[in-house]
Amino acid sequence: DTGVSQNPRHKITKRGQNVTFRCDPISEHNRLYWYRQTLGQGPEFLTYFQNEAQLEKSRLLSDRFSAERPKGSFSTLEIQRTEQGDSAMYLCASSGRGLADTQYFGPGTRLTVL
Amino acid sequence: KQEVTQIPAALSVPEGENLVLNCSFTDSAIYNLQWFRQDPGKGLTSLLLIQSSQREQTSGRLNASLDKSSGRSTLYIAASQPGDSATYLCAAHNNNDMRFGAGTRLTVKP
Numbered sequence: 001d002t003g004v005s006q007n008p009r010h011k012i013t014k015r016g017q018n019v020t021f022r023c024d025p026i027s028e029h030n031r032l033y034w035y036r037q038t039l040g041q042g043p044e045f046l047t048y049f050q051n052e053a054q055l056e057k058s059r060l061l062s063d064r065f066s067a068e069r070p071k072g073s074f075s076t077l078e079i080q081r082t083e084q085g086d087s088a089m090y091l092c093a094s095s096g097r098g099l100a101d102t103q104y105f106g107p108g109t110r111l112t113v114l
Numbered sequence: 115k116q117e118v119t120q121i122p123a124a125l126s127v128p129e130g131e132n133l134v135l136n137c138s139f140t141d142s143a144i145y146n147l148q149w150f151r152q153d154p155g156k157g158l159t160s161l162l163l164i165q166s167s168q169r170e171q172t173s174g175r176l177n178a179s180l181d182k183s184s185g186r187s188t189l190y191i192a193a194s195q196p197g198d199s200a201t202y203l204c205a206a207h208n209n210n211d212m213r214f215g216a217g218t219r220l221t222v223k224p
Contacts, residue, residue, distance in 0.1 A: 004157075040216065041217075042217055043203075045211060045212050045213070045214075048210070091157060104160060105150075105158040105159070105160075107156060107157040108157045
């Protein structure tokens, strides 16, 4: 068990560019969550997967945001046509089979949009 | 819509003090409530998870309680240490949703 990993750790991009972040969950976990965190605030839930199925995506911030988990293992979060307001920390978490299981977080990807 | 509030927003105590952090939530239909620690610029570390059917959980110097009827949870830290300095976040897990409070920033002075 190596924990949840996220890549890249930092991303600087220009406004209007597309960015993609990757999350590798703990290997035996079937649930995977994406969050966004801005300075001084708690994480804001975006979406989650159970295996490869995306069970909740209504909280994605706009249609510029999309997430995939094609084989039920790693996941990607893409932001198209980035805006300065997208600058934030993007966090991924994974948990076991139950809804009540502990979520384990990765170190996050810090996005800066210039 | 679940709303989670944490009070106080910041707390500074001398080393060795016992302290209580508060978390309140508006929707009692939760699966669980989880407490996390976050160090500056880092991800979240899970501290304690209380299932909806439980009243409290303990781990070392930490004790978390849950009162669903009043929509409250507390995190008790005994004999605080400078290494406990961090932001503490609570999160309420409802169906297909997890809502975080804004956190309490704790500073323990040597």
